[in-house]
Amino acid sequence: MYKGKSSAIERVFDNLRKNNQKAFIPFITCGFPTLGGFFSLFEALDKNGADIIEIGIPFSDPLADGPVIQTTSKIALENGINTDIVFNSIIKIRKSSDTPIAIMTYFNTIYHYGTGRFLKKAKRAGVNGLIIPDLPLEEFTSYRSYFNRVNIDNIMFASLTSSKERLSAIAREGKGFIYCVSVKGVTGIRNSISPEVIDFLKNLKEITNLPLALGFGLSNREQINQIKGYCDGVIIGSKILSLILEADSFSKGIKEVENFTSNVSNLLKS
């Protein structure tokens, strides 16, 4: 349950809730399209209303991701990005921004680095939360103590297929917010929202006080208008990354990301 001292991520939601506003949580892959380009992207998001920024450490076999994040991960790895470079990049970002940062990566990246060592380094770099798509409840419990030791939020997933008992357990174990997956599927752009998502969010609201952020498949205004009344935040990754992938030039892409970010942010703040 939502108890104890709230974390930096939870405080973002607390403040927004007072004004009935929702959080915008964009996702970008560290090292995409280049390391320099990643810093520019981060700044574009940060300056245009992102409330929390999710940074991906690229992994060779991203099971939960669709074609866009597979592509950005591959490009980042080809650019030589590794876990240490990601930490150093966040240290650099922290010199000019205190926007909460959550790292998204697959568990092997963390385990191989050493779970304790990874969490300590992440904390020292200024990371506030961790999102690990392939570490469900059953496995997380064995590593829980590492998270408690450094006070980094373990952001857990809730899916349309999770049973009520599981959702309660997820709400007990999770911190920061609950990452609600809006589709049966992997990350990537969809144009609509399934009606069962609203019931799913309503059910979750009854189970937990933790903020609910909806992600996977979100990309447009209609979707956001449909769901924003039922959740506390929106996570968008593939759409933002595809703006860069599809742009004629990086500078044009950045411009589009800036516009997109401020539009989504305004929508969520109104």
Place this chain on the structure above:
Amino acid sequence: MKKDEKKLKKANSSFRGKEYRSYGRNGYFGEFGGIYVPEILVSALKELEKNYFKYKKDKKFKEELSFYLKNYVGRPTPLYYAERLSNRLGGARIYLKREDLCHLGAHKINNTVGQVLLARKMGKKFIIAETGAGQHGVATAAAAALFNMSCKVFMGSKDIKRQSSNVIKMKLMGAEVIEVSSGSKTLKDAVNEALRYWVSRVDDTYYVLGSVVGPHPYPTMVRDFQVIIGKETKKQIMDIEGRLPDYIIACVGGGSNSIGVFYPFLKNADSVKLIGVEAGGKGIKSKKHGATLGYGDKGIFHGAFSYVLQDDYGQIEEAYSISAGLDYPGVGPEHAYLKEKGIVKYEYILDSEALEAFKTLSVCEGIIPAYESSHALAYVAKLAPSLDKDKVIIVNLSGRGDKDIENK
């Protein structure tokens, strides 16, 4: 293993309710195994686990399965004394467990008949599978045809080119072959893509995994479907020799044929030496190999904690072997456990040595082995001459080599 025990104890104590307790007991081999998968797949895996353990004990299911194993697969397969090979190597007596005589020419069908039968019992309408060389894809396509189910097989575009005859076979049996062009375009990416597809269709789709890898319950279930190899072997060698063998040798990619033949002998591991043979490819130093247990590290891959070929930052590396079935950077978690406990010994064989054994068996016995099985045979070629004539070696001849002649 202090860490194992600590982790397991911790994991079990923090599970809430009966569901989690039983999971903790069944899903791990020491610290290995588990379900490192996206949340959306957990419920599908629990459903599969529940149904599998229910039907495993179901009399009718067992009868149906043995009917098809006998009349469709062609079991029991012979345990054949390879006299000319034994004489030529000049040492121990060598027996071949003839899984190459199974329907479609490999052990893979033991598993696919079992899983597709289970899928039908569970009321699933669609079957999906991954394949590397195409053997598991062909075996799944056949089982799906047998039980009149729709079947999609995910296959890397590189493998589609390398194994075109298996693609033709799958299509002929009514399966749809889906080309995977992500990542390295081989088996590991085919598994990724099958899992991604499964995530989007968990309600009506059954995923037939081809080896003892992946999240629980696959490593346990696939092993159980392959254990028939070892059970038959044990009975046959007792009938022929009146005693247990001194050695059992099998190749290890993901590890399903080897665990199948080893499993009934694990309790005899004091007297029966169990040896798994991995792909040494072009040599360990060349980094072009598939010796995951020998030269990989612990890690999480395709939903399980096991050994993995990976770089300094935990990125999965590509495996290499002349044999497409051993060309996989992961390995079943139960093998990882058996290695750690020292119950099974794992060795490796180079491409060149496997090719030599491929020719030797063909010439000596008129049996053309698969490149995969040739790795086990090559190890025997090294071992047998050093042993006395009263020693008995059993090799699991997991598949026949027609596919390898065609794709040279």
